[in-house]
Amino acid sequence: MTTLLMNGASRGIGLHAARRLLEDHPGLRLIVVARGEQPALPRTTVIRGDLTSLDSVRKIAAQVTEPLDGYIGNAGVQMTTATTTTVDGYETTFAVNVLAHHLLLRLLPLTTRARVVITGSDAHFGDLRHNLGIVPAPTWTTPGELARPNPKLKGRGAYATSKLGVLYLVHALARRGVDAYTWNPAFTPGTGLVRADRIGDVLFRRVFPLFPGVNTPQRAGDQLAAAAAGPAPGPAGSYIDRATVTSSSTESHNQAREEELWAFCEKATS
Numbered sequence: 183m184t185t186l187l188m189n190g191a192s193r194g195i196g197l198h199a200a201r202r203l204l205e206d207h208p209g210l211r212l213i214v215v216a217r218g219e220q221p222a223l224p225r226t227t228v229i230r231g232d233l234t235s236l237d238s239v240r241k242i243a244a245q246v247t248e249p250l251d252g253y254i255g256n257a258g259v260q261m262t263t264a265t266t267t268t269v270d271g272y273e274t275t276f277a278v279n280v281l282a283h284h285l286l287l288r289l290l291p292l293t294t295r296a297r298v299v300i301t302g303s304d305a306h307f308g309d310l311r312h313n314l315g316i317v318p319a320p321t322w323t324t325p326g327e328l329a330r331p332n333p334k335l336k337g338r339g340a341y342a343t344s345k346l347g348v349l350y351l352v353h354a355l356a357r358r359g360v361d362a363y364t365w366n367p368a369f370t371p372g373t374g375l376v377r378a379d380r381i382g383d384v385l386f387r388r389v390f391p392l393f394p395g396v397n398t399p400q401r402a403g404d405q406l407a408a409a410a411a412g413p414a415p416g417p418a419g420s421y422i423d424r425a426t427v428t429s430s431s432t433e434s435h436n437q438a439r440e441e442e443l444w445a446f447c448e449k450a451t452s
Contacts, residue, residue: 185248186410187290189215189233190256190301195367197221198403199256203411210411213250215242215257233257233282234268236451243289250292254410255283255300264340265331272329272450275337279344281329284351284447287360295361299410300352302364303345304423305338307431313342314369320346322439325446347443349421349434354444356419364430365409365422367402397424 184207190196191214200223203210212226220228231242259278266274272281283300292298304312308319318339322328328343335343348364355362405425409415416427421434 184210184251184411185213186210186252186254187213187215187246187250187286188254188256188410189286190258191254192216192218192220194399195301195370195402195406196254196256198400199254199406199410200226200403202404202407206407207411213246233278234274236268236270236277236281236285239282239285240289243286246290248291250290250296252297252410253287253290253292253299254406255286255298256406257282258301258344260341261337263333263337264335265333267331273331273340275340275344276329276347279341280347280351280443281447281450283348285451287355288448288451292360297410297414298352298355298360298362299365299406299422300348300362301406302348302352302366302421302430303342304366304368305342306346306349306434308342308433317342320433322346322433325443329446329450346431346434349430350436350440350443351447353419353435353437354440356417357440361414361418363409363415363418363420363422365406366424367405368397368424370397370399370402 188200191200200212204212204224214220214226214228215231216228217232229242229245232238257278259275261275264273264275268274268277305317306320318336320343321339322343352362352364408425409422415422420427421430
């Protein structure tokens with residue numbers, strides 16, 4: 183039986199992806215990491231944990247004793263500001279969207295053939311075509327600065343920057359022999375991503391789904407499931423835009439930044 187560990191599966195895209203995986207792969211078992219309520223799913227074990235706490239992340243990993251054939255890092259947050267901090271003192275967006283994934287991948291018993299898929303965002307491009315003027319462009323500085331609260335940075339800007347960090351993390355993993363991918367759902371209203379922003383939440387749930395050409399949580403869930411357990415998407419390190427391997431931004435290919443981020447995450451989670 184194939185065993186995958188997944189976070190971010192309690193609602194929206196992640197829940198649809200989990201259901202699709204279990205429906206399409208009868209020999210698959212899921213281990214789901216959830217902080218709050220998790221809808222019941224067949225062949226699924228739930229581990230309670232909070233990705234905003236590095237100690238909690240370590241306890242999550244300690245409960246996984248069987249070899250894992252894959253990791254689906256779908257958990258992510260978007261805050262209204264970049265001033266909230268975790269119990270470890272890190273800016274919340276960076277801590278959940280980058281550090282938590284890094285630490286889990288350090289500690290989980292992944293098999294040599296395991297596939298890693300982490301949810302990114304086309305917000306990392308920082309242009310009107312991909313962001314529709316809704317999300318500011320990423321502002322990469324140093325990992326040490328990005329991990330600290332920043333009153334000058336808006337929450338959506340911190341989100342875009344963290345998703346650029348996801349690409350750096352995936353590229354660094356691929357160089358280390360991990361079959362890792364960044365998956366992008368593209369513009370997918372109707373999820374709870376911006377629930378901390380009341381106005382944004384209303385727009386994303388009620389208005390933006392009416393726009394032509396947008397993705398849906400159901401379709402995005404199918405795409406994430408295919409990226410995680412379907413045929414090999416492409417070379418390790420690839421960027422999967424919905425269901426197609428394509429190029430990520432020019433800025434996302436910077437080996438010096440990738441290695442700097444890797445070194446910071448190693449030190450921060452050691």
